[in-house]
Amino acid sequence: MIKIKYEQLSALIDFLTESYQVYAPVKHGKETAFKKISSASEINKSKYNTSLNPKDIFFPQSEVMFTYTKNGIKSPPEQGKPIAVWGLRTCDTKSIRMLDKVFANAYQMPDKEMYKDPYWIARYKNCLLFSFACNEPPSTCFCNWFNSGPYDSSDSDIFVTDTGDEYLLEGISERGIKFLAGYPETSQADQTDLDKIKVLREKAESYMPPVVELSGLKDKLLKIWDDPVWDELSAKCINCGACAYICPTCHCFDMRDEGNEDKGKRVRLWDCCMYQLFTKEASGHNPRELSTYRVRQRVMHKYNYFVENYQQFLCTGCGRCIKVCPVNMDIRQIIQKILTYKEV
Amino acid sequence: MKELQNKVKQLLNDKEVDLVIGWAKGSLPLVSTPVFITEAEQAEELIFDHTCRNNLATYLTKDRKRLGKKYNKIGIIVKGCDARSIVLYVTENQVKRDKVVIIGVPCQGIFESRKIINCTNGREVLEQKIAGDQVILIGRDFEIKVSREEVLRDCCLSCRYPDAPEYDHFIGEHRGEINVKDEFKIVEDFEKKSAAERWQLITEEYSKCIRCYACRNVCPSCYCNYCFVDNNDPQWIGKTPEVTDNIIFHLIRNLHLAGRCVDCGACVSACPVNLDLRPLNKKVEKEMKERFGYTAGLDINEKPAMASHCENEKQDFIMG
Amino acid sequence: MSNTYIPIPMKLERIINEDPDRTLRTFDLSFVNKQDEEKFSYMPGQFCEFSILGKGESPFGIASSPSEKGLLKFTVSRTGSVTQEIHYLQEGDIVGIRGPLGNWYPDEKLRGKDTVIIGGGFAFTTLRSMIVYMLDHRQEYGKITVIYGARSPEFFIFKDELKEWEARADITLHLTIDKPYPGWDKLIGFVPTVTKEVGLDPSAYVIVCGPPIMIKYTLPVLSEIGFEDSKIFTSLERRMKCGIGKCGRCGIGSKYICIDGPVFSLEELKKIPESF
Numbered sequence: 001m002i003k004i005k006y007e008q009l010s011a012l013i014d015f016l017t018e019s020y021q022v023y024a025p026v027k028h029g030k031e032t033a034f035k036k037i038s039s040a041s042e043i044n045k046s047k048y049n050t051s052l053n054p055k056d057i058f059f060p061q062s063e064v065m066f067t068y069t070k071n072g073i074k075s076p077p078e079q080g081k082p083i084a085v086w087g088l089r090t091c092d093t094k095s096i097r098m099l100d101k102v103f104a105n106a107y108q109m110p111d112k113e114m115y116k117d118p119y120w121i122a123r124y125k126n127c128l129l130f131s132f133a134c135n136e137p138p139s140t141c142f143c144n145w146f147n148s149g150p151y152d153s154s155d156s157d158i159f160v161t162d163t164g165d166e167y168l169l170e171g172i173s174e175r176g177i178k179f180l181a182g183y184p185e186t187s188q189a190d191q192t193d194l195d196k197i198k199v200l201r202e203k204a205e206s207y208m209p210p211v212v213e214l215s216g217l218k219d220k221l222l223k224i225w226d227d228p229v230w231d232e233l234s235a236k237c238i239n240c241g242a243c244a245y246i247c248p249t250c251h252c253f254d255m256r257d258e259g260n261e262d263k264g265k266r267v268r269l270w271d272c273c274m275y276q277l278f279t280k281e282a283s284g285h286n287p288r289e290l291s292t293y294r295v296r297q298r299v300m301h302k303y304n305y306f307v308e309n310y311q312q313f314l315c316t317g318c319g320r321c322i323k324v325c326p327v328n329m330d331i332r333q334i335i336q337k338i339l340t341y342k343e344v
Numbered sequence: 345m346k347e348l349q350n351k352v353k354q355l356l357n358d359k360e361v362d363l364v365i366g367w368a369k370g371s372l373p374l375v376s377t378p379v380f381i382t383e384a385e386q387a388e389e390l391i392f393d394h395t396c397r398n399n400l401a402t403y404l405t406k407d408r409k410r411l412g413k414k415y416n417k418i419g420i421i422v423k424g425c426d427a428r429s430i431v432l433y434v435t436e437n438q439v440k441r442d443k444v445v446i447i448g449v450p451c452q453g454i455f456e457s458r459k460i461i462n463c464t465n466g467r468e469v470l471e472q473k474i475a476g477d478q479v480i481l482i483g484r485d486f487e488i489k490v491s492r493e494e495v496l497r498d499c500c501l502s503c504r505y506p507d508a509p510e511y512d513h514f515i516g517e518h519r520g521e522i523n524v525k526d527e528f529k530i531v532e533d534f535e536k537k538s539a540a541e542r543w544q545l546i547t548e549e550y551s552k553c554i555r556c557y558a559c560r561n562v563c564p565s566c567y568c569n570y571c572f573v574d575n576n577d578p579q580w581i582g583k584t585p586e587v588t589d590n591i592i593f594h595l596i597r598n599l600h601l602a603g604r605c606v607d608c609g610a611c612v613s614a615c616p617v618n619l620d621l622r623p624l625n626k627k628v629e630k631e632m633k634e635r636f637g638y639t640a641g642l643d644i645n646e647k648p649a650m651a652s653h654c655e656n657e658k659q660d661f662i663m664g
Numbered sequence: 665m666s667n668t669y670i671p672i673p674m675k676l677e678r679i680i681n682e683d684p685d686r687t688l689r690t691f692d693l694s695f696v697n698k699q700d701e702e703k704f705s706y707m708p709g710q711f712c713e714f715s716i717l718g719k720g721e722s723p724f725g726i727a728s729s730p731s732e733k734g735l736l737k738f739t740v741s742r743t744g745s746v747t748q749e750i751h752y753l754q755e756g757d758i759v760g761i762r763g764p765l766g767n768w769y770p771d772e773k774l775r776g777k778d779t780v781i782i783g784g785g786f787a788f789t790t791l792r793s794m795i796v797y798m799l800d801h802r803q804e805y806g807k808i809t810v811i812y813g814a815r816s817p818e819f820f821i822f823k824d825e826l827k828e829w830e831a832r833a834d835i836t837l838h839l840t841i842d843k844p845y846p847g848w849d850k851l852i853g854f855v856p857t858v859t860k861e862v863g864l865d866p867s868a869y870v871i872v873c874g875p876p877i878m879i880k881y882t883l884p885v886l887s888e889i890g891f892e893d894s895k896i897f898t899s900l901e902r903r904m905k906c907g908i909g910k911c912g913r914c915g916i917g918s919k920y921i922c923i924d925g926p927v928f929s930l931e932e933l934k935k936i937p938e939s940f
Contacts, residue, residue, distance in 0.1 A: 029552040030458065030618040046466065052554070052617070061554065062584035065669050068717045073670055073760075102910055115908050115923070118667045136484070138468045140372070207484075225937045236378040238406060240561035242616045245554050252912030255669075255905045258582055261718045266669075269584050272556075273912065277574050281903055282722075282744025285876075287938065291407040300937070301915065308918035326562045326614030327398060328370040328377035577745035 001170040001189040002180055009167065010040035013086070015183065020084035020128060023057050025050045034085065047136040049089045049318060053248035055099060057085060058123045061245070062269040065119065065255065069263050076119075082126035090152045091143045091316035093131040095248035097155045098314060100124055102251055107309035119268075128179060130169075131156040135200050137207050140319030142332055145212050148316065150204040151197075163196045212332075214303075214313070217339060221304040224343045225296070233334055234295035236327045241272035243321035243329070244298070249314045252278070273297045299334060345391060348449060348515045352387040352419065355513075361419035361445050363411065365403050367396040373471055374457045378403065380411075392421065392449045392515075394474070397497075398562065399608040401429035404439050405567035418444050423451040425499070425608035427508030428641025429564035432604060434510075435641075435648050438567060448508030450516040453492070453500035454609070455479070458618050463490045498622055499609035502527045509642050531627045546591060546624075552617045553590040555583070559611035559621060560597060565604040572596060598624045603632045603649035606641045668908055671715040671760025672700040674736065676753055682739060682821040688786050689751055690727065690739045690821065696758065704764065706730055707771060708793035709899060709927045712763030713907050714738060714750060722746040723904045725926070726764065727789035727822075729796035736761065739789045739821055765907040766926050769794050770897060774869055778806040782882060784813045784855050784874025790899060791873050792822050799835065808835045811862065813855040813878070816845050838862050856881040859889075866890030872898045883930060893931040900926050900939070 004012055016022045017038060024043045026035045032044050033052035044050075067074050088096075103120035105112070134141070134150035143149060153159035157176030161168040168189050171177030224230075244250040254271035258264055271278060274294050280286040288294050306314035315331070322330050348366075355361045368379035368389040376395040380403075381387055400420055403411055411418060422430065427446055433439035460469055464481055471482040479495055481488045493501070504527060506519045526532075534542060557573070560566045572580050573593050581596075582589040605625050612621050632638050635658050638649035674693040682688035695701035706726060713721040722744070728737035742751045753759065769790070779798070783791040791810075798805045810829070814820045820839065830837050840851035840858045851858055855878050864870075866889050872882055879898055886896055902914040902921050909923040917936035919925065933939040 028617075029549075031552070048466075048468070062586075072673075073717075075667065075670070107909070113666050114668045116668070117908075117910060118669070139470060222937070235380050236403075238402065238558075238561040240558035240614070241556040242558040242614070245556040246616050251910070253905070254583070254911070254913075255721065256583060257718050257720045258584070259718050261716075264718050266717075267584055268911075271911070271913070275557075275574075277576075278913065279903055281901075282747065287902065290410070297915075297938075300917075301912070305915065305918035322372070324558075324616035326558050326610075328372065328375045330371040330377075333371055577748075579745075 001168055001193070002183070002185060003166050003168050003187050003189045003193060004185055005166045008185060009043075011185070012183070013037070013040040013043075016084050016086070016128075019081060021081050022084050022086060023054075024086040028052060034087075043087065047134075048138050049092060049134075049320070050087075051246075051320070051323075053095070053246060053318075053320060054085065054088055054092045055095060055248050055251070057083060058096060058120055058127070059099060059103070059251065059253075062267050063119060065266045065268055067265045068259075079122040079125075082128070083123055084128040084130070086130045088129055088131040088156075089134055089318070090131050090148060090150065090156070091141075091318040092248055093129050093155045094146075094148065094152075094316045095318070096124075096129065098249050098310070098312065098316075099251055101310050126175075127157075128175060129155075129157045130160050131158075133159065133161045133197075133201070133204065135162060135204050137204060138319065139207075139209075140322045141207075141317060142209055142212075142319060143317035144205075144208045145214055145332075145335075146313055146315065146317050149208065151201045161197050161200065163193065163200065166193075168193055168197065209332075212336060212339070214335070214339075217313075217335065218304050218307045220338055220341075221300055224338065224341060225300070227341075227343050229338075229341055229343070230292050230296045233299075233337065234292045237274070237291055237295050237329055238327055239274045239276065239291050239294060240326065241270075241274055242324045242326065243331075244272035244274060245270060246320045246324045248318060248320070249302070249316065250298075273301070299331075299338075303335070348392055348421070348447070349387045349390050351447065351513055351515055352381065352390060352421075353384040355419050355445060355447075356381070356384045356387065361417045362415040363417075364390075364419035364421065364447075365400045365411075366390045366421040367392060367398065367400070370395065373469055374455065374460060390421070394453065394455045394492075394496075396423070397454050397610065397613040399423075399426045399429055399564050399606075399610040401426050401433065402562060402564040402567075402610070404430070404433060404444070405564065408569070409438075412439070412443065416443070419447055420444055421447045421449055422508050422511070423449060423454075423608075424503065424505040424507050424509070425451075425606045425641075426564075427510055428505065428606040429608065431510050431641040431644045432565065432606065432648070434644050435646065436604075436651070441644065445513070446508060446511040448511035448514040450514075450519055451500075451503075451506045452519075453496040453503070453506075454613075455495045456497040456613065459495045459497075460490075463494060464488060497609045497612065498530070499607045499612070502529070503607075505642070510644050528626060528630045530623045531630050534623045534627065547587055549619055550590040550594055551587040553585060553594070553619060554617055555585045555590065555593070556616060558614040558616060559619075562610040562614040563601075564608070564610070565601050565606070566597070572600075594621065594624065598628050601625065602628045603636070603638055604640050605629055668762065669906070671713070671717075671721075671762050672704075673697065673758050674761050676755055676757045676759060677735075679753070679755055682786070682823075684818045686751075687742045688739060688819075688821060689742075690737060691750070691753070692728075693736045693738070693759065693761070694734055695736075701734065704736075706764035707768035708797045709768035709790050710764040710766050711790070711926060712736070712738070712761045712765060713904070714740070714746075715760035715762060716746060716749045716753075717760065719749040720746050721762070721905070722750070723765070723901075723907065723922075725790035725793070725899065727792050729793045729800060731797055731800035737789075737793075739786055741786050762907060766922055767924070769871055769899075769927055770869070770929075771797075774798075775804050776806060778809070778865060778868035780809045780811070780864055780868050780870045782811045782855060782859060782870060782872045782874070784878040785815070785819065786821055787874045787899075788812060788821055791871065792825070794871065795829070795835070796825075799829075799832075802834055807865075807868070809838070809862075809864065809868070810835065811838045811840070811855060811858055813840045813842070813858065813874075816841050816843075817848055854878070854881070856885045859885045864889055864891075866892075868895070870896045872896065886930075893934060894929055896930040897927055898930070898933070900928060
């Protein structure tokens with residue numbers, strides 16, 4: 001584990017930018033988001049996770065799939081340097097790893113070229129993820145429900161602890177270890193640093209809510225799939241897309257053409273199962289006409305369907321949806337209600 | 345609070361209503377949550393305070409007016425602005441007056457979470473207490489006192505009609521019409537800028553939009569079955585969050601709300617990226633007032649401005 | 665790395681109007697590039713995304729049979745903006761397709777067995793593919809029985825081929841229309857009723873494809889006759905975009921129609937929430 005002082009951060013970022021496109025949390029209007037940076041001065045240091053999600057780095061809200069003219073189709077330019085992300089939280093890193101499972105291949109399919117998503121892969125390939133320990137998880141965090149926690153370093157390439165005046169960097173993955181080995185700064189963390197981490201970690205963990213046991217959630221959901229309780233659970237939802245667009249793991253998308261028959265582009269953009277038009281067919285038939293069905297779909301996808309296909313929940317407990325929901329739909333309450341609900 | 349709960353209990357017990365839409369304590373310290381009450385004992389959950397940011401009228405038209413189909417008579421708890429939305433619904437033939445029982449509550453203004461967070465320098469507030477004109481914001485390692493004014497929503501600061509103009513029951517004291525001097529100050533400030541400055545402000549603000557449509561979906565006045573932005577055939581505007589398309593979306597929404605926006609602030613509170621949507625809404629409101637002497641949702645017998653015509657109206661938009 | 669999202673160019677060779685309302689048209693496409701043709705290997709039941717640059721994509725089952733070399737056939741009903749645009753196409757135009765996508769009818773299981781094929785309206789496309797494929801490898805399969813229903817005689821698609829099949833001894837064809845029609849001497853009645861009445865042998869495999877309402881009422885009839893759920897197959901439709909199990913649009917339960925389907929057995933469907 002090496003340590004760098006706050007003032008040495010710019011040297012680290014400069015070193016990174018030599019071989020990576022570096023993304024980090026920056027101010028974005030009144031909010032914070034991950035954007036490409038060229039120097040450490042742009043970084044927004046906050047105790048909390050960013051208001052916008054990090055999936056945008058690898059799976060932008062809208063991206064050009066190809067352009068076309070009368071003469072044919074042209075793929076977008078190559079990605080260039082691999083991507084490094086500074087300032088992720090452990091939940092953010094986990095969400096990126098989850099999305100990789102979706103985009104790198106489809107679940108039960110053999111490793112077949114046709115199921116690979118070239119746009120994701122181009123960005124994700126050789127990426128270096130620095131995830132930060134959360135010293136002060138806000139009250140909306142519930143990552144500990146998902147066998148994780150504010151100091152969960154698994155899934156990181158490099159795990160970073162901010163001690164208040166320096167960063168302690170620990171290589172976790174092979175790629176992370178290799179990077180740190182090649183970094184010129186070699187000041188090693190000592191016992192005092194480890195003690196500091198221990199104190200910070202205990203404090204951080206004390207802020208987390210009591211763990212809710214989720215092992216029965218998947219099966220319970222299937223059991224109540226057709227139950228009238230969904231009317232109650234969905235009553236206040238207004239079917240906007242704030243939760244899905246702010247969510248680091250939601251990955252439904254739309255594909256649209258912009259242009260005319262001679263010239264234009266095909267873009268893909270985030271879409272959301274909360275919208276009425278998401279499943280509406282050209283004939284007018286809509287399998288999810290009612291808001292109830294759409295809310296159910298989102299909950300089922302995260303805590304049942306995805307688990308069926310990928311053996312993990314499509315949720316990291318980052319709490320972003322809880323913060324932004326205009327009508328205070330709180331996914332923690334929904335989960336708890338489902339777990340304790342006696343079906344009709 | 346007790347009075348409100350008792351009134352709702354009585355309405356449900358007397359079968360005067362089948363459902364009451366109100367607010368309950370939310371899961372976060374700064375927000376309340378809409379609640380749908382059909383049993384008298386549930387009325388204990390009801391609250392009304394400075395966290396009741398939602399305009400509950402929106403549920404009367406939401407999801408293809410599903411509630412109206414399910415319940416014969418709906419009771420709805422309203423602030424002044426929310427009541428104006430119901431008036432608007434009645435004048436626009438969306439809701440029948442005799443199908444709703446309007447329960448007015450005395451609104452002292454609603455707090456804006458974003459302003460509170462600014463006061464604490466971004467730190468999370470875990471509890472807030474009201475002490476006279478002061479608000480005490482409490483977090484893990486701080487306690488800050490701020491004045492109410494500082495954290496009230498902009499729309500509440502310039503609110504002229506805190507009382508419901510139309511109601512069946514009113515809980516508590518009426519506040520009466522408030523003589524706000526600078527109701528349109530943000531518009532005037534905006535108008536004073538040069539075209540280039542205005543354009544820059546608009547592009548900067550709306551470039552942040554993530555097109556989640558929370559503003560549209562919480563808005564009681566946005567009840568079109570198919571929003572122009574969702575239309576595919578023809579597709580009027582691009583769906584990507586490009587600044588030009590974002591601006592078109594917001595501007596068309598603004599114009600479609602001409603004479604229909606009650607400045608309830610629901611869109612501003614709902615925006616996950618905290619866009620300042622209000623200046624343009626307010627601009628349109630001002631135009632409607634100056635041109636047609638019309639303010640939305642005040643008079644249940646008045647035809648909506650954009651759905652009526654009189655000869656002495658200004659026609660300079662045609663004649664130049 | 666290859667990119668599944670890039671359509672391959674196809675030339676529109678022939679347009680056939682299938683019905684008097686001109687809402688159903690069949691499009692025969694040929695490959696512009698030889699190497700695309702060589703790579704394109706499919707089975708009956710699979711589908712493609714049909715792409716019109718500037719307008720978008722729409723999924724259609726492949727109506728041609730893999731045994732018809734050099735040709736892809738799609739029948740398109742005009743219902744939305746993309747299908748309307750497809751109907752505007754003219755012979756000689758270049759369009760794009762992505763595919764083949766999805767799974768296919770359980771050909772391996774059907775070998776040596778009797779098969780009943782039940783279709784309705786214009787959803788007969790992939791069924792045509794299957795029938796032509798079976799007829800082209802006739803000795804590999806047992807008895808083939810086809811039940812096909814349409815509103816009126818004009819609304820059958822592939823009319824010329826239906827005539828040819830009727831003349832053949834190695835395939836039994838039951839054509840039915842909803843209500844009497846001048847000059848119609850074949851069956852009259854809805855598909856579920858006809859299915860009940862033609863005397864099917866429940867040891868056969870069944871493939872059902874048609875409008876949701878037809879499927880809904882035919883499945884119980886099949887169970888009543890004694891067909892096992894594991895031997896009844898149908899093909900589902902939903903809105904689709906990516907075609908490779910990512911975009912989330914065609915999800916039913918934990919399955920994606922675009923990769924787990926479109927073909928499912930009734931046994932599978934009964935376990936999937938939202939499938940009906």
